[in-house]
Amino acid sequence: MAMSLEEEDEPFNLPDLPEFSSVERNYLSLIGRILNPDCQKMRSLILDMPRKWQKVGKCRGVALSRDKFQFIFDNEYDLLDVLDKGVHTYNEWTLVIQRWVENPPEDYLQYIPLWVQIRQLPVNYYTAEAISSLGDLVGKVDVVAFDPNKVQVQNFVRVKVFFDVSRPLRKEKVVNLPKGGSATIMFSYERIQKRCYECQRLNHECEVCPLWIRKRQWQADDRKAFGSFMKPIKPLVITNNDPLYGVLKEEQVGINPATGRPRIAADVLEAMRQYLLVSNVDERRVREDRIKKSVAEAEADQ
Numbered sequence: 001m002a003m004s005l006e007e008e009d010e011p012f013n014l015p016d017l018p019e020f021s022s023v024e025r026n027y028l029s030l031i032g033r034i035l036n037p038d039c040q041k042m043r044s045l046i047l048d049m050p051r052k053w054q055k056v057g058k059c060r061g062v063a064l065s066r067d068k069f070q071f072i073f074d075n076e077y078d079l080l081d082v083l084d085k086g087v088h089t090y091n092e093w094t095l096v097i098q099r100w101v102e103n104p105p106e107d108y109l110q111y112i113p114l115w116v117q118i119r120q121l122p123v124n125y126y127t128a129e130a131i132s133s134l135g136d137l138v139g140k141v142d143v144v145a146f147d148p149n150k151v152q153v154q155n156f157v158r159v160k161v162f163f164d165v166s167r168p169l170r171k172e173k174v175v176n177l178p179k180g181g182s183a184t185i186m187f188s189y190e191r192i193q194k195r196c197y198e199c200q201r202l203n204h205e206c207e208v209c210p211l212w213i214r215k216r217q218w219q220a221d222d223r224k225a226f227g228s229f230m231k232p233i234k235p236l237v238i239t240n241n242d243p244l245y246g247v248l249k250e251e252q253v254g255i256n257p258a259t260g261r262p263r264i265a266a267d268v269l270e271a272m273r274q275y276l277l278v279s280n281v282d283e284r285r286v287r288e289d290r291i292k293k294s295v296a297e298a299e300a301d302q
Helices: 042-052 076-084 128-135 210-229 266-277 281-301
Strands: 029-034 059-063 068-073 088-090 093-099 111-119 140-145 156-164 172-176 182-189
Touching: 029 076, 042 059, 042 068, 042 088, 068 076, 076 093, 093 111, 111 128, 128 140, 128 156, 266 281
Parallel strands: none
Antiparallel strands: 029 068, 029 093, 059 068, 088 093, 111 156, 111 182, 140 156, 172 182
């Protein structure tokens, strides 16, 4: 009761004693980050990843927060084997995984090692330097898997980059060539499964994408603002291939606004069409005049 608010707010000093530190145990561990917590549940990930890695009984997981986790391994061989596999996913969404460090840098758990396939490279620029510069459009290039002196059976070249997961994946890029002209370079990504197909980011479904939501809101606002001025286009009763085309006008056969019903019943119109179709060339005009006259008389009686 005697403690003041100032005393309660003073930070607690954790003792600097060996028994308080887990550094030694953490040395054989990986730290990871879930990119899409709405689709990647931590509890299931902790239980499933050892099986997915084929390391059951060789590592144990620890949930550190809603989106961060740790896996502690019994030996370094298994830890490095997991790291060497490159990009990891859970529930088809990407994970960021790095080896534990005692004092992580600011960009820790921000990059993934990503193999990128580059397609439609102009034939005169099949060099490691050109390929590396194109890979830099995606991320920081680490490896260019290209040797001009070896057989190449694939229609793409590969580069390994460190990709910033806060950025969207690039699908293509128009490149201006030194000698004039341009080329559209295509990018595809190995081991990447799900992404937002509206903004190409790795951290949400398309249905919750801010760009998609904004686009739908704009569309709704447009409909609300201009809907009263936009009347639906009524389908024509008489089209240009109709036997009655040129005989009757569209306003003679459309909906009567006073009654809400067709001015001429559908079965009557069909009978008129058959009446014209069975006539020969000589009597076609006579029959057309009869139809015009009968419709005009009916309109006069209304």
